Amino acid sequence: MRIAVPNKGRLHDPSMELLERAGLHVENGAARKLYAETVDPDVTVLFVRAADIPGYVRDGAADMGITGLDQARESGHELTDLLDLGFGKCRLVLAAPEDGDIHSVGDIEGKTVATEFPHITRSFFEKRGVDADVVEVTGATELTPHVEMADAIVDITSTGTTLRVNRLAVIEEVLSSSVRLFARPDVADDEKVQQVLTAFESVLAADGKRYLMMNAPKSRLDEVREVIPGMGGPTVMDIAGESDDDATVAVHVVVDEREVFETIGNLREVGASDILVTEIERLVE
Numbered sequence: 001m002r003i004a005v006p007n008k009g010r011l012h013d014p015s016m017e018l019l020e021r022a023g024l025h026v027e028n029g030a031a032r033k034l035y036a037e038t039v040d041p042d043v044t045v046l047f048v049r050a051a052d053i054p055g056y057v058r059d060g061a062a063d064m065g066i067t068g069l070d071q072a073r074e075s076g077h078e079l080t081d082l083l084d085l086g087f088g089k090c091r092l093v094l095a096a097p098e099d100g101d102i103h104s105v106g107d108i109e110g111k112t113v114a115t116e117f118p119h120i121t122r123s124f125f126e127k128r129g130v131d132a133d134v135v136e137v138t139g140a141t142e143l144t145p146h147v148e149m150a151d152a153i154v155d156i157t158s159t160g161t162t163l164r165v166n167r168l169a170v171i172e173e174v175l176s177s178s179v180r181l182f183a184r185p186d187v188a189d190d191e192k193v194q195q196v197l198t199a200f201e202s203v204l205a206a207d208g209k210r211y212l213m214m215n216a217p218k219s220r221l222d223e224v225r226e227v228i229p230g231m232g233g234p235t236v237m238d239i240a241g242e243s244d245d246d247a248t249v250a251v252h253v254v255v256d257e258r259e260v261f262e263t264i265g266n267l268r269e270v271g272a273s274d275i276l277v278t279e280i281e282r283l284v285e
Helices: 012-021 050-059 071-073 118-125 141-147 161-165 190-205 218-227 257-269
Strands: 001-008 035-037 044-048 064-068 082-083 090-097 112-114 133-136 152-157 170-178 179-183 211-219 235-238 250-254 275-281
Touching: 001 012, 001 050, 012 044, 012 190, 044 050, 044 161, 050 064, 050 071, 050 179, 064 071, 071 118, 071 179, 090 141, 090 161, 112 118, 112 141, 112 211, 118 133, 118 170, 141 152, 152 170, 161 170, 161 275, 179 190, 211 218, 211 257, 218 257, 250 257, 257 275
Parallel strands: 001 044, 001 064, 112 133, 112 152
Antiparallel strands: 035 044, 064 179, 082 179, 090 152, 090 170, 211 250, 211 275, 235 250
């Protein structure tokens, strides 16, 4: 099975980190390579431009792909969106000069819009019943309204800073995007695809979680349970050599990272000791 990942840019490093955390270590590094084997002999990684990944998956060169929702939608290919990976978040927006006469989507009627995403843009205006002339450009989209190439633009923004610097105001959001795991529909239910999906889900589930281990008096277990904000009940294990009611037991639990500080204080008040906090690499729910 082949997984296509971005070969460079801001999506490359997070994608590679995700593969590593999921247990799919890329062997012999990835620098300057077009493909690489992983520790799983059945999984190969292909390094491809983010914009080309939907085509690789659709044509069968790859079975799965990691790329932005914006790239997948722009390609127009029918892909199965398996999982939002939670990084590479951005918005595709309609914007126009701050001092112009375009203040709503309806004001675009009969005007020209420049964009690097013509497919998404045309679909957006068609759904809104607006007739606009969509012109594809390959860079410096923000410049086009100022040199009279277009009346407005549809472009990617993360913080809006570039738009403000170029005196452009957001009229409306066209698409909210993030990086996703995609698969070809005919292989989406295959066992190996589902294994990769489960591995990625376990990494995401572990984000922001911590594993707490402690000793606590068996007689105060009810109090310990009350102050633990964990995922379900804690795991309680007897400690070898202790069996009476006053014995100490080992308690393990998963909690949100933001609750660790307060939880430790509460646990100590109810008699817990030897509290150990560790990070979680993967959590299969």
